[in-house]
Amino acid sequence: MSRRKKTEPYVRLTQPLVRDAGVLRPATWDEALDKAAEGFRRNVANGGPDAFGMFSCARATNEMNYMAQKFTRAVIGTNNVDSCNRTCHAPSVAGLAKVFGSGGGTSSYQEIEDADLIVLWGSNAREAHPIFFQHVLRAVNKGAKLYVVDPRLTSTGKWAHGWLRLKVGTDIPLAHAIAREIIASNLTNMSFVERATEGFQEFVKAVEPWTLPVAELETGVPAALIRELAHAYAKADRGQLSWTLGITEHHNGTNNVLSLINLSLLTGQVGRYGAGLNPLRGQNNVQGGGDMGAIPDRLPGFQDITDPSVAKKFNDAWGSNFKAAKGWNLTQMLEAMERGDMTTVYIIGENPVQSEADCEHTIKRLSNLDHVVVQDIFLTKTAQLAHVVLPAAAAWCETDGTFTNSERRVQRVRKALTPPEGARDDIEIMGEIATRLGADWQHKTGQDVWDELRSLSPIHTGMTYDRLEALGGIQWPCPSEDSLEPSFLHGRLWEEDPVKRGMPATFSPVPHSPPVDELTNEFPFRLTTGRRLDSYNTGVQSSGFESPLRMGETLDLCPQDALMLGVEAGEEVAITSRRGQIQAPVRIDDGLTPGLVFMTFHFPDEIDVNIITIEATCPIAGTAEYKAAAIRIDKLPVKVG
Template sequence: MFGAGGGTSAYSEVEDTDLVLLWGSNARETHPIYFHHVLTGLRRGAGMYVVDPRRTATARWARGHLALDVGTDIALAHGMGRAILDAGLENRAFIERATTGFDEYVRAVEPWTLEKTAEVTGVDADLIRETALAYARADRAQLCWTLGITEHHNAVDNVRALIDLALLTGHVGRWGSGLVPLRGQNNVQGGGDMGAIPNRLPGGYDVTDDGHRARFDAAWGSAIPPEKGLHLSQMFEAMERREIRAVYVVGENPAESEADVAHARALLGGLDHLVVQDIFRTATAEFADVVLPSCADWCEYEGTVTSSERRVQRVRKAIEPPGLARPDTEILCDLARRLGHDWGTPSPEEVWDELRSLSLDWHAGMSYARLEAEGGLQWPCPSLDHPGTPTMHTRLWERDPALRGTPAPFAPVVHAGPLDELSPEFPLRLTTVRRLDSYNSGVQTGGYTSPLRREEALCVDAADARALGVHDGERVRVVSRRGAVEAPVRVDAAARPGLAFITPHFSEQVDVNLITNEAWDPQSGTSEFKATAIRIEKLAVGARVPVAGA
């Protein structure tokens, strides 16, 4: 944010903060060790509000739980923004000094009275106001979010609405005040930092910036295309248009993880050539022409990963990889050689040092020796004598405009509900969630036996179950506009009337992405996993004997 794609705060700041606002994040289960830091903060007296459609384990630690309707985050954020403005609690000094676009923001939130916000979001107006004022009044506040914000068709707008709240109150760039997007994988941050996103070069440089691109061109001896590449969803569209005919998939399992997965599978199956490089023979690998077995980098090879607090840390080889598995870099260098480019056989440290020579602002100071000795470093770390940066954007508080740099822009984003709208035909909202002991499509966590694990089920509120005449454990048909799956029903106190949820962990039990919505955010390419319109149908009598039948 503000030109740097990473959270602004160190984890330890949440221990020193006065208010925690967790938005679309069930950190208790999905980021348990980060939540330890949150709990320390709570024990030291911080208050916490949780925004989540479900009554999650996280929400049960909160002072206030804002159980909004799925996909109404911008409405809620704007309603809070207006409540803060109405109370005169905006941080004038910060807004004037460090932001642009305030007037547009004020106009954008103007329609969002408490009454309207409550009506659109389903959250009690008093609670919205209480939360907004608590956030604004706190001397320090942390705003954290996860997939509940980003797995929507308007993910980036959602994020920007939250950033607006931080700008409005000055809760950024100070120790204890900041914005923390909690990343879902150990190197989402690092992958982006290394340029594995369509619009960035390694080190976060804009790919359209001629000056920086020239440095990379010179170092790599090759001309980098000056325009943004495609993100995942655009790639699938290009496959559909038959513009992309060959795909090289590294460490991703779209044949299970994509929304509307039947469609994705059809496209993968129709390619001229598919290469899959993975530690497992995944569902995607089943479609591949070539499978390149690779090491599990976190324990079978050397390198670095970057965490949600921008901390770069070393991963190391502890065990020998199985069979023919090889490190990703070796595979890539071999491939390059066969394509006529001799990249040599660089050691992991040599690869890293090349990055350091180009990522001048973020990584130049992070030698392997320092990463080893200092237990990781947080970027930006531009030189060997730089201590790393726990808190970002402190510059915004500088008195000297020159030091302050580019102001942070407000984004007058507009609320737009889920594209997969509820209707009489599809009256229930289904959202996908994750559980403590499992991970994404379950490829890795399926390997161990968890005592917490239960059969995958569609979790619904008791009232909905009653209304539908289904009982706990009964198998039902779950139908969306894209398809249908069968699943047992489980009554769960975390659901609420009109809201059902399920995990993506066990596609072999319930292949939920057959029914999720492929609609994606044009800015990030993230699909609308969090909002599917469904109906629940009882199975025909005799189709299956219910477990606890009459």
Template sequence: MSCDRLTHPLVRVNGELRRATWDQALERAAEGFRRNVGRHGPNSFAMLSCARSTNEMNYLGQKFARVVIGTNNVDSCHRTCHAPSVAGLAAVFGSGGGTSSYQEVEDTDVIVMWGSAARNAHPIFFQHVLKGIKNGARMFAVDPCRTGTAQWAERWLGPNVGTDVPLAHAVAREIIHAGLHDEAFIERATTGFEEFRESVEPWTLAAAEQVTGVPAAAVRELAHAYARADRAQLCWTLGATESHDATDNVRALINLALLTGHVGRYGSGLSPLLGQNNAQGGGDMGAVPNRLPGFQDILDPAVRERFEGAWGRAIQPRYGLDLTGMLTAMAEGEVTTCYLIGENPVQSEADSLACVKRLSMLDHLVVQDVFRTKTAQLADVVLPASAAWCETEGTFTNSERRVQRVRKAVDPPDEARDDIWIMCEIARRLGHDWHYDDAEEVWNELRAVSPQHQGMTYQRLADLDGIQWPCPSEDSLEPSFLHGRLWECDPVERGAPAPFAVLRRPPPVGPPDGEHPPRRVGARRGSADALLARPVTVWDGGPRTEGAPRRGRAQPDPARSGLQDRQANRGR
């Protein structure tokens, strides 16, 4: 067991964290929330839920914020990685999940991996990619770094950092000028095509080569292969989403699918590959500031009425603060208390010093975690939780929207407790007598308020080795792909059209200079880290990698290694 594993509650006394009983810690946590909400109102409270914990924990976490406290200020670390994917997909299709299944990657004709080191970061998914290649699929890798994924590609396109939108525009223009766009699908199922066509017109192959650094012939080859394929999958990861214009990157990729009709059909789709084991599930459970469980919009009066009836508490008809907004509100004194579950923003936020300063300004900070993280060291109360992957019952939702059971294998050590038990104990001290016998009872409550999960009983999840949402009925399963409605001839059945996005390329943020020569590339693995200005020491918030004695040796400082810009660092 790690020496940093939390095994008993801690409370701050005279500036130091000291061991406490559970009653002492829970009373201290509840009293601080009560004091701040009483003085400053419910929106002085913020909650960060955990993208690595179970759906049940995330459901209860957002319910704690909205019912016990009365605020929509709830978010998680997915804000720093794949929130742009959710925003882009939801803006076009109405829901923020990938549109395909892993199996479809094996049965497709073209696979485009955009900003994705999936071979290392998503090895299970990449096995499906390899099967697809074995079955005859052509793979294209788009990434500034020639990653392990690119080694399996038929063609690697290495664009300059920050030029995703121009490259996607050039691909779109070439498809249009070659007459390869699906005019019937565009006419029937989309809006805004003429404006989109006009917006990409300046991006000739020559112009794109000058800006992106990708040879015109390679751009043309990708465009023709993607558009001519009967089936095509477009997948992306942090290379596309950890950027100042990340949502534009995602919308630019969605435009390509709309242009060619590669969505809403088996074998064709859009797949964001999420980095956390339950980043998808956290959002699905409502652990975001603008959606209730089942990705239902808070601003919809009918949705609020349904949840208010189920929960017995009025829900604010306004979006809450996201993670960035929370930190800003802390600096301005508007957020004075925070409940942090399984997140370590001091490590994961880009400006860690600013994060420390803002968290230190809080009147009351409660951290619930498995490890004694850098964030936990700032807390007034630290609550030791169980590890979701082996000490907890529940479910996770993966990148293909598949909900799967996770089962408890061992008990948490010493005094560590299950997240659900901890939240219920704090809620009880704040006047809400919550009683859940087990995680399944929490899940069944979620099923009652989320139509897309209604047909997923624990027994059915076990029998079928997981189920993709939507699953509104216990008697049937939906197709593995989303948005098949776009192909319906009947306008009523087809529903709302999917809009093209007209995007303007923003100026670069923080261009390289003498003091900061390398440009950062978002990635889930060290193959892209040769472009970082400092050695990579931690992953995913830190607790699981900070203690690794070989981490610095595995990824040494690029400058000391004599590496130049865009060179790959192969750790020895």
């Protein structure tokens, strides 16, 4: 018998709410907008522009993200804008941008189909990115080899020719060992390394200690299998390396990403048709959010905010005066809230209370704030903490605009439904607040916003709505309306002319750093988290339909551990970390190994897994270590009576 109630589907918000005497009550749009604007004005007046933070939305359109960062920079005058890409792929963007200058996956899906070797590292694409995995399977069915690196044997891993079962948090030793083996076997692509990279010698030194036996000991992957993958990757004519949150959701996620990028530099598996590096993005527009500058360190089109000439271009265009300096990322904003440096936030379509690691901590921080405005389609757990709640239209089906996918393809989003009476378009709401704050913002359609973006972002300049329509989307970069670029990035690295080749790609001799949440006798199990096929993130959207596959939250463990703990499938157990305790029923999964357990995070209203996950974050990108918590599992006392 389960004590858990089934999550009730969320119901659309159709009326603004304002907090009155501690309670949210319905209000008119005018009252709510006035109150929202007034609070922002008050806090900025008291604490300066940096007292304000914008949580932009990775599920909203490019146009809305562009306007959100413009609102933050041009209306408020701060660079404190970020989005939930912080919880997933910020390390990918940071890593790729550091090495190559832009933070996108380098290949197209068609190139995946045409590859000879595909490595999926920390990715359960079969369940989390099913249609991407169809492209992978097209390649496999044509004869390509698939290697999967994952602590769990997932449904993705079951398709692999080789499964590298590494211990959680040992990605860098594994990557370094692969690199060392490639170097030692004389499989380095020296013409690429010499022509297009820097730092090779330092890198060789850094990986030197990671011999196969040492790596086997540290990662748990048999030396022969490490060697096999190293040779397969180095020898493949077209090698693809893709990763997901298994790489990024660690306290050193950016270094993990860099360690994979090293492999592509070593073998020349980048900048060519069919060879590339591809982070699989978890949300429909997490790529676009970053592309649009809704991140604290980049302006639209990955333009460097610290470059005064770039900042000037934007300030001139907007008539604004923001600084050419990095703002705070989401993690830093949360810390600033705790310190009291940040006192107000504008949260658009995000649910940090349930999506952030160590969520009790997040609630405390948000509760510190003087003024919280949440704009969403549902009254989420985060919205329940707000001072003003503004009902929004659903971006993907109730607005016109664009999204950008994992292959950098900008595609048209079209309005198919009229939003429910009372809900309003995100851009329109932002415009109302901006106007109340004294900015001169006329109402703009999605296309108007897009054309403004195109005029400021060279990589988007050639993408008119008409072309997006006619071509079924266009991959960036697209600087000209008259031509299309190759489907892969960084072909410049292969140019013989150093001028055309541009900035060399640098090897990153990153250090190994095991998970922060240490395994001890008290907390002997490693908990890792991930997605299931039919559910999505915090379940706010996916709970809306009835899925025959859905089984709710479970604690998955291997048969040996179940036997050792004396627990059976379906039995409710207590799960304790250094941060908190939850209960969940046990599920037996042969794909796990002793000491490793798994949970999703899809059902926070029933079982909030982020109570026990750790908030240790990547210092570069700010992403939390969702993939490695230390926990204890206890049988519940038998109830009497």
